[in-house]
Amino acid sequence: MKKQAINARTYGVKPWYDPRVRSLVYQTLAIALVFWGGWVLVENTLSNMASRGISTGFGFLDETAGFGIIMHLVPYDATMSYGRTFWVGLANTLLVSCMGVIAATVLGFIIGVARLSSNWLIAKLALVYIEVIRNIPLLLQIFFWYFAVLSNLPSPRQSADLGSALFINNRGLYLPQPVPQEGFGLFIAGVVLAVFAVVWVAKWARKRQLATGERFPMVKVALAILVTVPFVAYVIAGDPLGWDVPALKGFNFKGGITVIPELAALWIALSLYTASFIAEIVRSGILSVSKGQTEAANALGLPNRLTLRLVVIPQSLRVIIPPLTSQYLNLVKNSSLATAIGYPDLVAVFMGTTLNQTGQAVEVVAMTMAVYLTISLLISLLMNLYNRAVAIKER
Amino acid sequence: MTDLSVMPPKKAIGPIQWMKRNLFSTWYNVVLTLVVAYLIVTSVGPLISWFFVDANFMGSDPKDCSGAGACWVFISQRLDFFIYGFYPGEQQWRVDLMFLLLAVAFVPQFIERFPGRKWLGLFGVVGLPVAGYILIPGGPFGLSEVESTKWGGLMLTLILAYIGIIASLPIGILLALGRRSEMPIIRGLCVVFIEVWRAVPLITVLFMASVMLPLFLPEGLNFEKLARALIGITLWQSAYMAEVIRGGLQAIPRGQYEAASALGLGYWRKMGLVVLPQALKLVIPGIVNTFISLFKDTTLVLIIGLLDILGTVQSTVTDPSWQNVAVEGYVFVAFCFWVFCFGISRYSQSLERKLDTGHKS
Known part of the structure; x- marks a missing residue:
């Protein structure tokens, strides 16, 4: 496209046949059209909202909602916004x-x-x-x-x-519903420990494989660590989970x-x-x-x-x-x-x-x-x- | 040549060997086959008796249903409503005529060597909207007017899907060309338009069309609810259409573009005479697939209060005079959609095989 444009210029082609000029004109027109359309929409919307008595802006977000919602993960009741x-x-x-x-x-x-x-x-x-x-x-x-x-x-x-x-x-x-009780922190610590241990073993196994070519039964070992460590922690903490x-x-x-x-x-x-x-x-x-x-x-x-x-x-x-x-x-x-x-x-x-x-x-x-x-x-x-x-x- | 040593061994063929190979090859396949076969046998029996044996086909009111099986009386009694909505009974021949024209235009497309297939297809794209515009709302030629609020059922579903696809095709072509344009601003505008519409769910688009469109338009200019929904569906669908067509444009080898330029064709003639005819042919299966998903998505209009086929059924299953007919209603709608979508998708697959000329890569 660019090369063509230069050629057009050198051979003295009329500007309205020059692809570069044309493309500029088209794009300017497109932008103008979009802005004009957007302006008309905004204008219409504002006048329509004014005639219907709707206020603009996000102020309504702070008003009280006053309706209940049957399920909420975030704390909510009807008095909230x-x-x-x-x-x-x-x-x-x-x-x-x-x-x-x-x-x-x-x-x-x-x-x-x-x-x-x-x-x-x-x-x-x-x-x-x-x-x-x-x-x-x-x-x-x-x-x-x-x-x-x-x-x-x-x-x-x-x-x-x-x-x-x-x-x-x-x-x-x-x-x-599981209800964590005293000593549940120990169980969480066990889970975290197990994850870190798995990551460390995986790194070590990879290094060993690169060095010696021997494969390490990673999946089995990882599963074993992930099950035993938290389980032991759970038992030591003395069954720290109640059920509602x-x-x-x-x-x-x-x-x-x-x-x-x-x-x-x-x-x-x-x-x-x-x-x-x-x-x-x-x-x-x-x-x-x-x-x-x-x-x-x-x-x-x-x-x-x-x-x-x-x-x-x-x-x-x-x-x-x-x-x-x-x-x-x-x-x-x-x-x-x-x-x-x-x-x-x-x-x-x-x-x-x-x-x-x-x-x-x-x-x-x-x-x-x-x-x-x-x-x-x-x-x-x-x-x-x-x-x-x-x-x-x-x- | 009757030398037995060149014949296949007898046990390698025949039903028993087939079962041995395809159903009971290993111990876990044996277990799986037996479990699945048991499940199928125990569930198919009750289903058949519910659908056919215990079902009630004859009758005219809820008392004719025994309750042991399906109550198909409900469907046959309300069939008019499911197909035409509130379209007045004495005018329904107009809708029937449109159904007929639709079939005449598009059913031959499934048959390879039907005479005048292309002309019928052209009629389906160009003539059918005109015919529909005259026949269905009425007005000219002494046809009595029927407001769009009375349209409903299968008829409305077909109108939404048909207009959605026909109107989104030209917009989609323009958007696809724009997205592949060498002008950065045009390209940017098209990319933003396409990606925004594709990212939002159809429901929000429909909500926007029904709630926000009246605010956007100057006062005095107002559309009916159906027209607003159609505008929303068309804009939304055109973004998907653009992506399908862009795939076709990209599949055309560069040499075609260059050869057309070398012949001295300008942009629009290059696209219109050389590139698009090839690209559109390539993406017919893709267009058919977007049509199928649009056809299924038209059911969403019931959320903004239009009565499409699912809407009519949904509004009658809650009718207190008929008890517990929800399943029958849903099965009926599901069957209608399934037949349509499955048939068209099979057609699109066969088309894909036929059109696969191998120069896609």
């Missing part, structure tokens, strides 16, 4: 997203491997699962779990119990941890739906490693387990990671469907109730979109870093 509802919603969104990412990844890898199983029945079952689940809208699946399955569970008085510590009914799942077991009081259960049905339905549907996409990604990733790689590893005398760990998985991860990232992003975005069943996520609480009560549409929508934008950029950044670590090193 609208600003606090933002954090409550954000925490709930992050909670269901993290739970969903973990469950969908585990499930997706299992199903993806099952799809390639030598067992005909297992492979076909995985295929049916994938084709059925991913062709049905997620919102419908959330409705199904929430309205058709979970709300048909027995009422609190007839709730199903597992070992009289875990209860399921149509109000949710009730789990005993839920119990039926009046019409519902009190105590313990409650998983509300909205969260459960959203989590199940998100995990199952995303897992069907991840399974396909995993399958194509494994298939992308050519057979020659496995055969070469076998020819070198590597046992099957090591072939998988050192040859096949690292190479397939390169193919799997980029689409997996976009599935994680989709899951976080899809968690906003919570608003359809009333799980108090960011969209339901902040963009729903807070927006309706305050009428501050511009500020609320901008804040919500900024949150999703940040999460998306963060996840892609992290995954890009990881991707760079596993990518082919060309020297």
Whole structure:
């Protein structure tokens, strides 16, 4: 482009045929158009808001919210501010997203491997699962779990119990809550100590392998350290963990941890739906490693387990990671469907109730979109870093 | 040639050998097969009896359902509502005509050697919106007007998905060209536009369209709720479309661009006559796939109060005169979506194989 422009100049071409001049004009026009459009929007919005009596600015965040939220990880009650509802919603969104990412990844890898199983029945079952689940809208699946399955569970008085510590009914799942007591610090210290020990042994084993070529059974040793050290610490501290077991009081259960049905339905549907996409990604990733790689590893005398760990998985991860990232992003975005069943996520609480009560549409929508934008950029950044670590090193 | 030594050994073929190899090859495969087979046998039986044997197909009101199996009476009684929403009964032939035109335009696309397939496709993209614009809202030619608040059901789902995809295609092409432009400012604007829309969930876009759009527009200019949702869906979808088309543009070898420039074609003729026809052909499967996801995502409009097919079902399963029909309703909607999405995705896969001419890399 540049060379052409210089040539055009030297041969005395008219300026409106000169690509460089043209491109400058187009870009100036584009910028002018964007600014003009933005100005018109702002102008319209301000005059519209003035005529409807809506004030601008973020002052409303300090006002009292006055509505309750059925689930909050951050301390919250109705006397707190609208600003606090933002954090409550954000925490709930992050909670269901993290739970969903973990469950969908585990499930997706299992199903993806099952799809390639030598067992005909297992492979076909995985295929049916994938084709059925991913062709049905997620919102419908959330409705199904929430309205058709979970709300048909027995009422609190007839709730199903597992070992009289875990209860399921149509109000949710009730789990005993661990309560740390005196001496629990010793157990934590044991865990920290074990982690440090594993890191140190791993470094030592690596150095030894580089020096002598001998492999060290790292996985077994690491597991042994991680289990024994905290266990010994736990015993020495004298069982420092109490349990707050839920119990039926009046019409519902009190105590313990409650998983509300909205969260459960959203989590199940998100995990199952995303897992069907991840399974396909995993399958194509494994298939992308050519057979020659496995055969070469076998020819070198590597046992099957090591072939998988050192040859096949690292190479397939390169193919799997980029689409997996976009599935994680989709899951976080899809968690906003919570608003359809009333799980108090960011969209339901902040963009729903807070927006309706305050009428501050511009500020609320901008804040919500900024949150999703940040999460998306963060996840892609992290995954890009990881991707760079596993990518082919060309020297 | 009947020398037995060159024939395969008898035991290597046949069902028993097949089962031995594919179901019972190792001890853990034996265990897995038996467990899975047991699970399938125990769950399929009750499912079949719920779906068919104990189900009620005939009848006209809730009393005709025994409650032992599925109550399909509910679906058949409310089918009109699920398909047309509140569209007045005597005018429903207009919607039926549109369904017919839609089928005439697009079903032949699945058949390789259908005469005039391309012309029908062109009609589907250009003529169909015009026909729909006249037929469905009514107005001209003495057709009585039907407001968009009365549209609903499957009809609304198809309208949203169809307009969303058709309108986002040209915007997506422009955005993709902009993103690959050599002008830094144009490129920057397109990148920001695409990435922002792709990063936010569709629900926030729909909320924005329904709550914020009226604030953005000058006073007096107001859109109906459906039009606002369509604007949101189109902008959101065009960002995805742009990324798909960009993939196609990148797959065209550099030589094609250079050859077109060498022939003296300007930018728009180079793109329009040489690059885009090849690039768009390459990304047809990708476009079909985005269409499938858009089709599934149209269900989200029920959150801003439009009654698409899921919305109509959701609003009737809570109807007190019918008890416990939620599962039947959801199964019906799931079946509709599944047939559609599975069929189209199979088509897109076969297209991918056919179009794979091998010069992608």
